[in-house]
Amino acid sequence: MSEALVPHVAIVTEIRTETPDVKTFRLEAKDGGKLFEHMPGQCAMLSIPGIGEGMFSITSSPTQGDFKECSIKRCGLLTEALHALEVGDEITIRGPLGKPFPVDTEFKGKNLLFIAGGIGVAPLHSVINYCRAHREDYGTIDILYGSRSMDDLVDFKEMKEEWEPEDGLNLYLTIDRPQEGWEGHVDFVPTYLKELAFAPDKVAIICGPPIMIKFVLANLLEMGFEKTQVYTTLELKMKCGIGKCGRCNIGTKYVCKDGPVFRFDEIDELPNEY
């Protein structure tokens, strides 16, 4: 058996509806225990045999328990089938795949600024909860998160109830357009970022739609951040997840095994094909 390509069975033990098109699935090993060890930023191949297999970032932090959680936006054949799952259903999983965020090295002792848009919060959720669990290892934690509307804010309840009350953690939420019932900020993430005028004494971790990443990066550089202080995750079509099937190749890198986490000075060395 090719261990790298053959998955394990996982059981869906909890499903949370986050937004009209995002659900979070809790996955556990069939016979108890851990499916596998992972670190924030790493991914897993989830599959419904007969439908297909796809790469998803693991949204939960290893500090949260033995389970794995994935927040998944409905946008294709496989994600449609995943959204139709019920608690108790089985799927298959293989992982962990890819390199994690350097939470225990480059992030350690630093002030952290998380910037996310829409479902882009998924890979950052794991890092944020990891850092919250090892609070003494990090400085201030600023989280800027935006979505199209208040209904599209993933993890809203957890952010408001668990994250925001904590000392040294600042949560800034925004939505693209005014909406009845929303009293918070209204603007696009890059614009709000400029307004907040963070000091560049931080490590910035960003994830969201490509257009948001582009403007956020430009604004961070204008605010005095260096590219070596800014991290993101790349997303390309993947099949094998182990750097062999060729699909996620950009220049000399394979996003599935060399990424998905990249620092912007590393991205600068890649051809513009992501």
Next chain:
Amino acid sequence: MKKIALSKLNELFAAIAKDTELHLPVNFKGETVFKKWTEGDNYAKDSLKTVKSPKDLFFPQNENISNFRKEGNKFIIDPVELPKSGIVVFGVRGCDEQSFRVLDNVFLAEPVDTFYEARRKNSVIITAACTKPSESCFCKTFGIDPTDPAGDVTTWIVDDNMFFAVKTEKGEAFLAKYADIFTEAEEDDTYRVENVKYLANQIFAKLPLADLTTEGWGGDKTDEKFDDPKWQDLSTACLGCGTCTFVCPTCQCYDIRDYNTGNQIQRSRCWDSCMYKDFTMCAHGTARPTQKERYRQRFMHKLVYYPANNDGMFSCVGCGRCVDKCPVQTNIVKVIKAFGGDKK
């Protein structure tokens, strides 16, 4: 060096086939293909290239990697047994032999592809020296000596005899196993083999692509080559049919697909092509929207990205199959030349 009369080759093949699977080039409907030898098959000794490369002996075009059964909302994973190890591949040309090492760097790198590893492990590669190359050959550009190819054992044909030289320990053990069938070559046989090599080299020097060079290519050339406007012109004719990738001995991209047979779900992998639009298509679109980007990817991978990750080794072996088979005559030779890789 050992030798055997050509008329006794089938005796050797029968002896090998008794112990292990033997694959060699045979003529089939006007083409030459690698085939599992069975009684009555004749080695296509005069044929230069098989239509497809022998890569599918180690990396099959289609391969079942796992099976699933669904019972209610439960899945049962039925493991697929690893393929048998230790085949003998006979009559491999120098270009194809090098392609196995190119593929090894991909499939045997961590995490190891155990399917590929099982097939490749204990396999014996017996190469055949080239004496009559074709106009589309350019293996020498990639450091291959087609008149004395690598492998576990190398063979030459001189008149009515085939000569065998051991290149590895595995090759030595192999020849020892069939020692009864061989006779020891004599001193002037060595001279005769050298003469065949010399004459072949004379022909190689006169080939139309003899001056093709990889100068200007290599792992550090991404920035210089990627945005070059020449890619647009080079790729204009490309149909995106993927023929080049399927006949290529080093192309290794694959797809993974599920198929429900009614009784079970079979997950298999099959060859895929970076020349196809679907290859990188995601829910959010693709970063390679036109044939230009896809065409560039194939050649940048072979001539820049792969060498960057593999100590300068190129992922082309100059077999010329893509030159022969491309329906619109756009190929790696044109790419290399367009960027100045021609000494002439």
